[in-house]
Amino acid sequence: xxxxxxxxxxxxxxxxxxxxxxxxxxxxxxxxxxxxxxxxxxxxxxxxxxxxxxxxxxxxxxxxxxxxxxxxxxxxxxxxxxxxxxxxxxxxxxxxxxxxxxxxxxxxxxxxxx
Amino acid sequence: xxxxxxxxxxxxxxxxxxxxxxxxxxxxxxxxxxxxxxxxxxxxxxxxxxxxxxxxxxxxxxxxxxxxxxxxxxxxxxxxxxxxxxxxxxxxxxxxxxxxxxxxxxxxxxxxxxxxxxxxxxxxxxxxxxxxxxxxxxxxxxxxxxxxxxxxxxxxxxxxxxxxxxxxxxxxxxxxxxxxxxxxxxxxxxxxxxxxxxxxxxxxxxxxxxxxxxxxxxxxxxxxxxxxxxxxxxxxxxxxxxxxxxxxxxxxxxxxxxxxxxxxxxxxxxxxxxxxxxxxxxxxxxxxxxxxxxxxxxxxxxxxxxxxxxxxxxxxxxxxxxxxxxxxxxxxxxxxxxxxxxxxxxxxxxxxxxxxxxxxxxxxxxxxxxxxxxxxxxxxxxxxxxxxxxxxxxxxxxxxxxxxxxxxxxxxxxxxxxxxxxxxxxxxxxxxxxxxxxxxxxxxxxxxxxxxxxxxxxxxxxxxxxxxxxxxxxxxxxxxxxxxxxxxxxxxxxxxxxxxxxxxxxxxxxxxxxxxxxxxxxxxxxxxxxxxxxxxxxxxxxxxxxxxxxxxxxxxxxxxxxxxxxxxxxxxxxxxxxxxxxxxxxxxxxxxxxxxxxxxxxxxxxxxxxxxxxxxxxxxxxxxxxxxxxxxxxxxxxxxxxxxxxxxxxxxxxxxxxxxxxxxxxxxxxxxxxxxxxxxxxxxxxxxxxxxxxxxxxxx
Numbered sequence: 058x059x060x061x062x063x064x065x066x067x068x069x070x071x072x073x074x075x076x077x078x079x080x081x082x083x084x085x086x087x088x089x090x091x092x093x094x095x096x097x098x099x100x101x102x103x104x105x106x107x108x109x110x111x112x113x114x115x116x117x118x119x120x121x122x123x124x125x126x127x128x129x130x131x132x133x134x135x136x137x138x139x140x141x142x143x144x145x146x147x148x149x150x151x152x153x154x155x156x157x158x159x160x161x162x163x164x165x166x167x168x169x170x171x
Numbered sequence: 172x173x174x175x176x177x178x179x180x181x182x183x184x185x186x187x188x189x190x191x192x193x194x195x196x197x198x199x200x201x202x203x204x205x206x207x208x209x210x211x212x213x214x215x216x217x218x219x220x221x222x223x224x225x226x227x228x229x230x231x232x233x234x235x236x237x238x239x240x241x242x243x244x245x246x247x248x249x250x251x252x253x254x255x256x257x258x259x260x261x262x263x264x265x266x267x268x269x270x271x272x273x274x275x276x277x278x279x280x281x282x283x284x285x286x287x288x289x290x291x292x293x294x295x296x297x298x299x300x301x302x303x304x305x306x307x308x309x310x311x312x313x314x315x316x317x318x319x320x321x322x323x324x325x326x327x328x329x330x331x332x333x334x335x336x337x338x339x340x341x342x343x344x345x346x347x348x349x350x351x352x353x354x355x356x357x358x359x360x361x362x363x364x365x366x367x368x369x370x371x372x373x374x375x376x377x378x379x380x381x382x383x384x385x386x387x388x389x390x391x392x393x394x395x396x397x398x399x400x401x402x403x404x405x406x407x408x409x410x411x412x413x414x415x416x417x418x419x420x421x422x423x424x425x426x427x428x429x430x431x432x433x434x435x436x437x438x439x440x441x442x443x444x445x446x447x448x449x450x451x452x453x454x455x456x457x458x459x460x461x462x463x464x465x466x467x468x469x470x471x472x473x474x475x476x477x478x479x480x481x482x483x484x485x486x487x488x489x490x491x492x493x494x495x496x497x498x499x500x501x502x503x504x505x506x507x508x509x510x511x512x513x514x515x516x517x518x519x520x521x522x523x524x525x526x527x528x529x530x531x532x533x534x535x536x537x538x539x540x541x542x543x544x545x546x547x548x549x550x551x552x553x554x555x556x557x558x559x560x561x562x563x564x565x566x567x568x569x570x571x572x573x574x575x576x577x578x579x580x581x582x583x584x585x586x587x588x589x590x591x592x593x594x595x596x597x598x599x600x601x602x603x604x605x606x607x608x609x610x611x612x613x614x615x616x617x618x619x620x621x622x623x624x625x626x627x628x629x630x631x632x633x634x635x636x637x638x639x640x641x642x643x644x645x646x647x648x649x650x651x652x653x654x655x656x657x658x659x660x661x662x663x664x665x666x667x668x669x670x671x672x673x674x675x676x677x678x679x680x681x682x683x684x685x686x687x688x689x690x691x692x693x694x695x696x697x698x699x700x701x702x703x704x705x706x707x708x709x710x711x712x713x714x715x716x717x718x719x720x721x722x723x724x725x726x727x728x729x730x731x732x733x734x735x736x737x738x739x740x741x742x743x744x745x746x747x748x749x750x751x752x753x754x755x756x757x758x759x760x761x762x763x764x765x766x767x768x769x770x771x772x773x774x775x776x777x778x779x780x781x782x783x784x785x786x787x788x789x790x791x792x793x794x795x796x797x798x799x800x801x802x803x804x805x806x807x808x809x810x811x812x813x814x815x816x817x818x819x820x821x822x823x824x825x826x827x828x829x830x831x832x833x834x835x836x837x838x839x840x841x842x843x844x845x846x847x848x849x850x851x852x853x854x855x856x857x858x859x860x861x862x863x864x865x866x867x868x869x870x871x
Binding site: 089 | 177182184185588734750751
């Protein structure tokens with residue numbers, strides 16, 4: 058099972074590996090993690106990167122370092138999605154006027170505020 | 172509320188990431204299939220080598236048949252060419268409403284042509300031929316390496332591959348302006364093939380070339396080559412559009428292509444070539460080569476010309492494979508190793524012929540210089556005349572070295588690793604590393620290279636520490652929405668400025684929206700196209716896949732794990748794709764992580780199969796080899812009529828199937844042939860044949 062997980066991770070990694078040298082831009086890690094089925098928040102992605110050992114934003118991540126950390130994530134089933142009904146509640150929480158919808162501007166505002 | 176926002180953000184980012192992954196996988200699929208297709212070209216070459224090495228014609232008919240494959244086109248001296256492709260006798264009827272050209276051309280002619288093509292009109296054959304004659308006259312005076320200076324016009328615009336996509340050329344002219352005394356252009360090759368309007372592009376480019384000879388510069392690309400055109404669509408396009416005069420027009424193009432300059436130098440600092448360089452690229456040699464001698468960089472040797480030589484006769488007599496100096500040299504890098512795809516028995520025969528080659532090494536060296544590059548009778552070189560080439564004033568490099576120079580310029584690709592190695596994927600040229608680039612730039616005191624040849628998502632891409640720029644001008648190359656096109660402008664400061672575009676509005680929306688909110692439907696279109704192509708490929712390898720699956724299914728349960736499925740598929744298809752990521756799109760149903768492979772393959776077959784009564788294995792084989800088959804047909808069909816005789820078809824098929832080690836009885840072939848001879852007149856319209864099996868490519 059572990060071998061299979063590692064193969065999956067390697068495949069996803071290689072899709073983003075532009076120069077075929079087993080490294081990806083650190084900014085793509087979030088994308089890779091998410092395309093493997095996880096739902097981390099931005100903060101959680103940063104945590105992950107810290108575990109992998111990358112601090113500065115302009116760096117590269119090597120497959121060797123990424124693989125064990127990501128394997129653990131998948132085995133532990135970390136960063137699972139919250140069920141959809143909870144997601145619905147989240148939208149309702151933001152819908153102050155209770156009108157059943159949020160405008161794009163409001164949504165953008167909420168998502169980009171820290 | 173904050174938590175809510177974070178939650179939504181989590182979902183949203185995951186959604187975006189998934190789409191990004193899908194987009195990249197789609198890109199990978201297209202790219203790997205494109206290059207695998209070019210790899211087919213290698214197999215085609217090996218097929219021809221095999222024929223030359225192994226096939227002993229048993230009858231004069233067969234001998235003719237084979238020699239026709241290699242002697243493509245009679246040789247024409249210049250005067251004969253002019254006579255044959257004469258245009259003056261062609262009358263233009265009064266009813267013709269298209270543009271009428273007169274020479275010397277004027278800017279008004281250019282605008283008339285642009286307008287006409289926008290209205291989907293066609294230029295009369297007489298004017299096409301006239302234009303080609305004038306173009307040829309002009310190109311002949313040009314050196315191999317054109318020189319452009321940014322002090323005469325403020326800036327130079329460099330465009331990459333256009334591949335018959337006229338809309339992109341229109342877009343470039345719209346955004347950047349037409350060529351003029353104050354607007355210089357360099358077009359970096361690959362004007363034709365794949366897209367449907369290669370002719371129109373060439374007509375427009377040649378027209379501007381003649382009107383503004385100082386400002387418009389064209390480089391030859393690897394697709395400006397009639398052997399490549401046979402396969403990738405230009406030949407077909409010309410014959411379809413010009414049913415009466417197509418042959419003449421093609422002949423002229425063949426000649427014009429070989430007169431195209433090989434490179435352009437901007438301010439002595441920036442070199443523009445179509446493909447790339449190798450560690451042996453020598454600009455001095457390139458300047459001095461007689462470039463018109465290299466009609467096709469992929470040509471096979473003339474078998475009969477060699478056997479005419481008394482020296483070669485002896486070798487021919489001694490070993491069947493005497494002519495594999497030919498097979499060897501026509502593409503020295505290609506035929507050295509037997510492909511692993513071939514069956515052992517064939518491989519053994521190649522081994523044998525290789526050994527024979529080695530035992531007559533000395534004579535081979537002499538014959539090596541008889542590499543047949545030109546078609547012209549007057550260029551036939553005997554051994555003695557080869558020797559006389561070694562005059563004191565003449566450079567004494569060999570034809571083979573010259574050929575390699577051109578091949579490398581037109582076919583090479585940059586790679587991130589250092590060094591320089593054979594480009595096996597394309598079957599020609601090299602992969603060159605940043606160190607090769609560095610050395611080269613230093614040697615010739617250049618600042619950077621501009622090249623094309625590879626499709627890039629954003630239309631352009633730097634590599635090798637910004638010393639190599641790839642510029643690609645055919646947007647939506649693989650499919651609508653697949654990529655942008657771009658062109659680059661250089662001023663006297665030689666700092667590149669890029670302009671990107673996409674020829675289709677919805678397509679523009681498609682690539683743009685990666686960063687905003689994405690209508691999933693649009694991505695799906697491109698994706699579906701990629702997966703359709705992929706499923707076709709899988710189907711074409713059904714037998715091999717079954718064997719591979721069985722290897723993992725020891726107990727013969729008919730099921731394998733998804734993990735093994737991925738490994739098996741890659742081992743057969745060798746496309747280097749992320750199969751585990753692609754699996755959900757390719758495999759519909761699984762039970763507890765296991766796949767029933769036979770029924771999966773059956774499902775694939777059902778999508779593809781059109782004619783039930785043809786053996787499915789045969790269909791599979793045809794699918795896999797259809798591009799090659801089509802190319803071979805076109806080579807046999809000398810008069811470009813679209814028809815070949817019953818017998819020729821049977822012979823082709825027999826040779827092909829023996830080379831590919833396909834079991835097929837004579838009855839099987841006869842059935843096949845009979846079923847496609849719709850008129851029952853003994854002639855096969857191979858377009859119908861390919862059509863009947865839905866083998867004609869999607870773009871048709």
